[in-house]
Amino acid sequence: MTTPPIQLRDVGYSYGQTPVLESVNLRLDDGDFLGIIGPNAGGKTTLLKIVLGLLKPDSGSVEVFGRAPAENRGVIGYVPQYARFDASFPIDVLDTVRMGRLGVGRRESGRESRAAALALLDRVDLGGMAAEQIGQLSGGQLQRVLIARALASEPRILLLDEPTASVDTRIGRSVYELLGRLSEQMTIVLVSHDIGVISRYVKTIACLNVRLHYHHSRELTDEMVEVAYGCPVDLVAHGHPHRVLPPHDAAGGP
């Protein structure tokens, strides 16, 4: 059996006395495209940072392609929440994307990294924006710049933190179409507090609220949603473009 891209065993993490993650087990295989949903403060960003190696779990183990994340830097492309950015930082779009080319031991000329970054900007439909200062961009544009930056490192895994938060629906859809195409080449994990983003593009869904509920399927069970959100399933099931819950009469748990 090949080494899984991501393997978490019994991971726990807490901020002081407050547990954020408890006995999280997760194994992803090549080509997986996992959407993790859960309430705010449910530990989603913390989980991503543990996989990235930015945080060390209090207990349990994390492996990225069989190695500790800190020893495997450059393998994961990271798209952080754009709202947490200092958008007034004096840097333009092209240089932001080129940050992704600075990976471990990469030796390339300025011209090569420019060309690579420009090609990626075309790919995310921002071809004409290379010289813009990042503070001039709309939320959706900045989001795509951050995706291009993550792709610039030619990652084998892509982790996205709330990629469509405060982006309008049309832009959100174009981001998902892009991710759908990318998922043929790499393993993707995205987290969101908004169940609405779980579209037809993700292959599997998990719920995270301190504990992770994952059944390797695209369907959310009533039990998962109730545990994760502590609210009635009907609230999240109706009026949704894609049915992520089984029809009511078929419901009844896994």
Place this chain on the structure above:
Amino acid sequence: MAAGLLASIASGIVGTFVVARRIASISGGLAHAAFGGIGLGYLLGFPPMAGALAFGLLSAMGIGVVELRLRQGLDTLIAMVWAVGMALGIIFASLAPGATPDLLSYLFGNILFVPPAYLWFTAVLDVFLVVVVIRLYRPLQAVAFDEEFSWVSGVPVAALFLLLLGLTAVTVVVLIRVVGVILVIALLTIPPAIARHWTGGLNRMMLLSMAIGAVCITAGLFVSYGLSASLGLDIPTGPFIILLVASLYVLSAAAHFFVGRRPGV
């Protein structure tokens, strides 16, 4: 005047990073940390500036390592180093034998009478900074902008962060002797802050802040000299330059507000 021009090159480069990274107060913190070294130099009889350099570098590394380990928030660490350095300087100086050294001369320096050796130090520092920035521009930019992403993609974040702090410490200490503690803080902060109103990239911001620094220092020298001569007063040059560059900031901020070109601060 040569001293002023050389000083504006170094402070344009370092100041740009410091302002963009939002740690402008580090120049003040390290400058006052260096005070501890100056005081110790007087007490133990070694060159005060050697003590200043040692204290500045040690404080920079201390701040850097504690921040990387504990993530306390740089502003807190800087404020502590600032106060402790100043306190040590005053205590050491009060214990020093003989006449109490004139710490005030270090506060404002005297740009009109810079020892020739320090002109050379500053010139060497300028060349060194230019070479470092040209070679490491993109990694330094990446770390200043987004440490987490840089780390994830394999950039040696800790080393670059400490390098930036170390360069800041050396720059601050060398410039203390040239322009004084207070003018160092002003030069590292205000010209880059003005440049930030009008540029969207670190490289242009550096060049513009060097130019602003150079123009303000030159103009400050001539105008304060001219005013002093015509009014028969003795207007200190360093503080005059600070007021000049600060007024320029106010004008720039107002213009920027009304023109609204860049989303600066």
